[in-house]
Amino acid sequence: MSTAASILDGPTGASVAAAAYLDIVGVSKSFGGLQALNDCTFNVTHRQITCLVGPNGAGKTTIFNVITGFIRPDAGTVGFQGQPLNGMPSRHIVDLGICRSFQNLRLFSELSVLDNVTVYLPSRTDENPFRPVLRPFRANSERRERRAAALAILEEVGIADRAEDYVRNLSYGEQKLLCIARLLASGAELLLLDEPASGLSAQALDTMIALLLQLKEKGKTFLVVEHNTGIVRRLADRVVFLHQGHVLAQGDPEAIIADPALGEIYFGGAI
Amino acid sequence: MNYLLSYLIIAEIYALAAMSTNLLIGVTGIFSIAQGAIFGIGAYIVALSTLSDTLPFPLAMLLAMLLCSLVNVAMALPSLRISGDYFVVTSLGMQFVLTAAFTNLPGITGGASGLAGVPPPVLFGVELDDSQSFIPLATLALFAGMACYWVVMRSPFGLLINAIREDELAVSAAGKNVLMTKVGVAALSGVYVGVAGGLYSTFLSFIDPSSCDISASFLLLTMFVVGGARTLAGCLIGPALLMALPQALAVMPIPSSAAGPLRQIIYGALLITFMLFRPQGIAGQKL
Numbered sequence: 355m356s357t358a359a360s361i362l363d364g365p366t367g368a369s370v371a372a373a374a375y376l377d378i379v380g381v382s383k384s385f386g387g388l389q390a391l392n393d394c395t396f397n398v399t400h401r402q403i404t405c406l407v408g409p410n411g412a413g414k415t416t417i418f419n420v421i422t423g424f425i426r427p428d429a430g431t432v433g434f435q436g437q438p439l440n441g442m443p444s445r446h447i448v449d450l451g452i453c454r455s456f457q458n459l460r461l462f463s464e465l466s467v468l469d470n471v472t473v474y475l476p477s478r479t480d481e482n483p484f485r486p487v488l489r490p491f492r493a494n495s496e497r498r499e500r501r502a503a504a505l506a507i508l509e510e511v512g513i514a515d516r517a518e519d520y521v522r523n524l525s526y527g528e529q530k531l532l533c534i535a536r537l538l539a540s541g542a543e544l545l546l547l548d549e550p551a552s553g554l555s556a557q558a559l560d561t562m563i564a565l566l567l568q569l570k571e572k573g574k575t576f577l578v579v580e581h582n583t584g585i586v587r588r589l590a591d592r593v594v595f596l597h598q599g600h601v602l603a604q605g606d607p608e609a610i611i612a613d614p615a616l617g618e619i620y621f622g623g624a625i
Numbered sequence: 626m627n628y629l630l631s632y633l634i635i636a637e638i639y640a641l642a643a644m645s646t647n648l649l650i651g652v653t654g655i656f657s658i659a660q661g662a663i664f665g666i667g668a669y670i671v672a673l674s675t676l677s678d679t680l681p682f683p684l685a686m687l688l689a690m691l692l693c694s695l696v697n698v699a700m701a702l703p704s705l706r707i708s709g710d711y712f713v714v715t716s717l718g719m720q721f722v723l724t725a726a727f728t729n730l731p732g733i734t735g736g737a738s739g740l741a742g743v744p745p746p747v748l749f750g751v752e753l754d755d756s757q758s759f760i761p762l763a764t765l766a767l768f769a770g771m772a773c774y775w776v777v778m779r780s781p782f783g784l785l786i787n788a789i790r791e792d793e794l795a796v797s798a799a800g801k802n803v804l805m806t807k808v809g810v811a812a813l814s815g816v817y818v819g820v821a822g823g824l825y826s827t828f829l830s831f832i833d834p835s836s837c838d839i840s841a842s843f844l845l846l847t848m849f850v851v852g853g854a855r856t857l858a859g860c861l862i863g864p865a866l867l868m869a870l871p872q873a874l875a876v877m878p879i880p881s882s883a884a885g886p887l888r889q890i891i892y893g894a895l896l897i898t899f900m901l902f903r904p905q906g907i908a909g910q911k912l
Contacts, residue, residue: 422798424797424798444797444798444800445797445800445801445802446800447800448798448799448800449800453798453799453800454798456794456795456798460792460794460795460798461792461795462787462788462791462792462795463791464787464791464910464911465784465787465788465791469784469787469788472781472784473784473785473788473796473799473801474799476800477781479781480780480781480782480784480785480801481782481785481801481802481805481806481809482782482809483777483782483809483810483812483813484809484812484813485780485782486776486777486779486780486781486782486783487773487776487777487813490776493776493779493780493781493782494776494779494780496780496781497779497780497781500781536799540799540800
């Protein structure tokens, strides 16, 4: 319990304030009688991989929804690079540089792999139906440019050879890589990944971890929901332990994973 | 000859309306059953403008496109915030309200007996008062509509509306404004059906509420289902086949009083058959 005593009771100390990139302060959210988030406070450091761990129902996906503007918190604030995100529409949050993936992938299964990525490329004009009619040649050149940009991203994640395939024909591992490609297409700097490694074969898992580490080296920041402590050890620079919507601990992955009190909560002592 | 040309013109007009329906339902997944009413707005606007000599035909058509677009958007703005199934009911309500307006404003719309004697289009001083002279206009409108449809489908906007049909939440997560995109589709769809309505009333020189009531919306829906979702070929095949049906019934030895109900029965049977055995229609993609 000695280690736990130092890291339980949530975030304290200089490390929180020093290099705060994403700041979640006192966020609470309830759905009817269910308190999904309860005074949740943690931060994400720039160019690091922060893993969000905790038992089922801890509020991991809810905090993703709050950060990305899909859900408004009852209380508390979310700040990104010093700018408050509260009340901001989700599309503006993407513009600021935060993009999220979904646990159930939510790929466009009837579209090609390339089109899945192309949709995520930022654009100020693609919501206007009359633009392609009034400027058909410009629309066509934009289409070519966007497809080229999307293909470059697919090359970066290693599935460019599947560009013209339908998503439904991809393996699960390739679909997961496509999720990463879509996030990269958005241009976001902070990527929120909801269980990117779940259900992957050993080989696909290695590919995914190598890709995430490589993207981190290139300057991306990650907040990752992950259950597998082995993967957390390989990926995480920091770990945030969430339980019943409250941050019990955050800090060094080894310290948190090795903490018997947290292990008791997470695995019933089987850590 | 005139008979065949008339059939072709009507099929071309409905092909434009089918593109409108396809944009909304087939591509974007907005299941509207008020398309018949919006078609009626286009038809009445052009009929009223030209009958009263307020506007020449081209300007009347532009006004019809604009108003149909605006009405579609006005309907869309509050309704698109609600989920798909509820939108069906909202659009059905809109259909009923507009049909009631067409029927119960005799001072404007001619009431149940409609507006007769709508002048034929006049373009560059030429009066397009028969099928031979009208078909170039209908064909040109169809080709322009097809070209626009093709360009839109290949554009980033076309990709976005396809993605919205697939997964709205994932499109929101990409930072796109889903509501504005749907409003955009509603506007574009309104332009198509406005053109179709305007051409319809000037070609037939007549418009009444029965041409734009709930059965007209179902007819457009049947064309969409039979032709097929999303493809241009589907937009052409559906109207071509369904507009041939009344002509085929007319030459059969059936009493004229039975032809109408029989047509409705066949439309209904087609809807059921296609949904059961070929939901993607003749030339469409998976719904």
